Amino acid sequence: MLDSLPEQSSLRESDLWVCSSCIGDTFLKEKINEIGKIQKCFFCNTTDHSITIDELADDAVHAFERCAHPCNSPADKEAGVSPEIAVSQLLKSDKRIGEVAFRVLRQKYADYYIKELKWDVFDPSCLYKIAFTFVNMRSAYWDMACCSLKSKSRFFNEEVKKNLESIFKNIPPSALKTVRCDSDYRFFRARIANNEQHVCEILQRPIEQFGPPPLGNIFGGRMNPVGIPVLYTALEEDTALAEVRPHLDATVVIASLTPLRDVTLLDLTALGDYEIDESPFNPHMTEELCRLSFLQEFSKILSRPVNPAIDSIEYLPTQCVADYIANSFKPKVDGFICYSAMQQGGKNVIFFQDSLTIIGDDQPAISNVEFEDAKPWNPEDIDTYIVHYGPEIEQRQLYKEPVLRLINRDITIKKITGISYSYDNNAINWKDYIKP
Numbered sequence: 523m524l525d526s527l528p529e530q531s532s533l534r535e536s537d538l539w540v541c542s543s544c545i546g547d548t549f550l551k552e553k554i555n556e557i558g559k560i561q562k563c564f565f566c567n568t569t570d571h572s573i574t575i576d577e578l579a580d581d582a583v584h585a586f587e588r589c590a591h592p593c594n595s596p597a598d599k600e601a602g603v604s605p606e607i608a609v610s611q612l613l614k615s616d617k618r619i620g621e622v623a624f625r626v627l628r629q630k631y632a633d634y635y636i637k638e639l640k641w642d643v644f645d646p647s648c649l650y651k652i653a654f655t656f657v658n659m660r661s662a663y664w665d666m667a668c669c670s671l672k673s674k675s676r677f678f679n680e681e682v683k684k685n686l687e688s689i690f691k692n693i694p695p696s697a698l699k700t701v702r703c704d705s706d707y708r709f710f711r712a713r714i715a716n717n718e719q720h721v722c723e724i725l726q727r728p729i730e731q732f733g734p735p736p737l738g739n740i741f742g743g744r745m746n747p748v749g750i751p752v753l754y755t756a757l758e759e760d761t762a763l764a765e766v767r768p769h770l771d772a773t774v775v776i777a778s779l780t781p782l783r784d785v786t787l788l789d790l791t792a793l794g795d796y797e798i799d800e801s802p803f804n805p806h807m808t809e810e811l812c813r814l815s816f817l818q819e820f821s822k823i824l825s826r827p828v829n830p831a832i833d834s835i836e837y838l839p840t841q842c843v844a845d846y847i848a849n850s851f852k853p854k855v856d857g858f859i860c861y862s863a864m865q866q867g868g869k870n871v872i873f874f875q876d877s878l879t880i881i882g883d884d885q886p887a888i889s890n891v892e893f894e895d896a897k898p899w900n901p902e903d904i905d906t907y908i909v910h911y912g913p914e915i916e917q918r919q920l921y922k923e924p925v926l927r928l929i930n931r932d933i934t935i936k937k938i939t940g941i942s943y944s945y946d947n948n949a950i951n952w953k954d955y956i957k958p
């Protein structure tokens with residue numbers, strides 16, 4: 523019990539004042555500073571914004587309900603604390619304040635909870651641990667929206683729109699990246715060459731081979747429906763290589779692209795790069811934690827592998843996200859960054875229609891390529907392509923002004939000498955056959 527309660531017999535514990543400085547929880551502290559009265563704090567004697575213990579108990583009871591979990595298992599009990607300590611942990615306050623607040627809230631609310639829940643939630647002999655637990659429904663809502671996109675409404679889907687608006691509202695500043703034209707940033711694009719002749723063709727006309735396909739001849743993909751061009755690139759050479767899924771012994775030609783002007787990209791892998799000041803007193807905390815946890819996963823959700831047999835419909839959600847970023851996201855961006863489905867940790871950059879035109883470097887385009895003989899399986903010999911420059915290739919019509927420059931001399935050629943797989947083992951549960 524409090525041993526320093528003032529002499530006046532009329533003063534009850536519930537009437538004592540507690541100031542904002544005595545409460546460590548930032549959400550509650552701000553609330554007291556906002557609504558509190560200037561009073562002398564009973565606990566620290568400071569005159570400041572204060573509320574009564576009775577008011578504090580009203581806040582604490584909801585926080586207790588949200589975050590104090592009774593310890594049932596022996597392991598839990600070892601880490602458990604008394605409800606008084608639990609309340610002071612919630613308040614981030616001195617133990618004394620927790621004790622007084624707990625007594626007042628028990629007096630006020632115990633009967634109600636016993637009646638409603640049929641047990642004494644504030645049983646002083648029970649042990650508790652403080653933790654934020656929540657069931658994240660955001661992923662489920664997103665999955666439901668994706669289902670409705672596939673099977674209910676494709677073009678005017680309110681459910682998907684609502685989800686996307688909520689995902690892209692108030693994104694952290696770090697998710698908007700500007701790649702300066704004078705930076706060392708490179709975007710990589712790879713092509714599998716079917717044979718030596720094809721390598722020469724790629725090297726002779728790199729702009730045509732690595733640039734977007736002509737309008738009217740656009741295949742659909744993970745991030746674009748049929749007919750809508752985007753340019754798939756990768757931030758790493760290895761990711762670009764993995765994205766074209768080369769077979770063993772394949773020859774892959776990789777081009778590197780550099781921005782001609784500053785390029786703004788929305789980084790989907792950074793949507794969850796912000797911190798939340800967790801407070802059990804904030805009534806929207808669960809919602810905010812769910813949102814953060816969903817945003818941290820969102821880019822991985824988009825890079826989930828899809829079944830090639832049904833890929834055109836499985837790509838609808840990612841195509842829809844890309845379409846939203848291209849046409850509805852503000853500020854306008856040139857493209858976005860997302861995780862690669864093919865290379866763990868690798869990142870792809872998708873450039874939108876207005877920002878995908880490539881030009882060659884200042885060197886004239888290649889007109890003639892000679893292949894120098896070499897024994898391919900002798901590691902000391904390296905295949906050499908001799909390149910002669912010729913007249914420049916005409917730029918693709920209909921696309922906007924170029925945003926990326928392809929540096930001819932940075933083109934690399936890789937021969938695939940090995941492929942590695944990663945997998946999870948699935949157990950088989952064999953059962954004896956029982957004759958019916």
Ligand SMILES: [Zn+2]
Nearest residue numbers: 541544563566
């Ligand atoms: Zn105080």
